[in-house]
Amino acid sequence: EAQLLDSGGGLVQPGGSLRLSCAASGVTLRNYAMSWVRQAPGKGLEWVSEINAGGDRTYYADSVKGRFTISRDNSKNTLYLQMNSLRAEDTAVYYCARGVVVVAATSYGMDVWGQGTTVTVSS
C-alpha cells in the first residue's frame, strides 16, 4: 500500500525557515509528479507547489513564489519543501500528495496523501 509520511513542521518565528519532508513507502516516487497542499486553521485547501517526476520543472502558488522551494531526492524516495521568509499567513497544515498524475493528456488527480504536518509561524 502506498503511503506518504509528512514531517518537519513546528513553531518558527516570522522571517524564519523550515524544511518539510515527505517520505514514501510502498511506492516509488520517481515515476510521479508530487505536490504540496496546505490548509490554514479553519480555512479551505490551498495548492502550494508541484514538481515533475524528473525534478526539473517546478510550479508555485503566487503566495509562496520566491520564498518556497520544492525539491525531491528520488534516490531517497523523498519530497521536500524548503520554506524561507515565513509569515504568519503561512501557518497551516501542510500535506504532500502524489500527483497530479497526467497520462496521455488525462489528469488523474492527487491520489495518495500524507497525514499532514503543522507549521506555526508566530513570535
Next chain:
Amino acid sequence: AIQMTQSPSSLSASVGDRVTITCRASQGIRNDLGWYQQKPGKAPKLLIYAASSLQSGVPSRFSGSGSGTDFTLTINTLQPEDFATYYCLQDYNYPHTFGQGTRLEIK
C-alpha cells in the same frame, strides 16, 4: 489564475438524500477537474478525477459530470460517512486552484 467558484458553501441533508455540488471555472478547463472529500483532522481523499471518472475504491453513489467551465458532484443515497467537506480542484494549468469548499452537514 483560474478562479473556481463552488456552491453552495454549506448544505444540510439527511441520510438517503441525493445532493449536488457545483463548481464553476473562470475559464474553460476541459475536463481537468477533480473532487476531493475531507473529514475533520484528516487528509483529503480523491473521489473523482478527469471530471467524471470514479477513483478506485470510491463508492458508486459518487458521480461527477461537466466539461469546460461547469462541473457537478452528485452523491446519491447519502450515507452517514459522507458528511464531510468537499472541494473541487482544477489541474488544467498552473497555479492549480481549489474551490472554497462545500460543507455537507446532517439535517
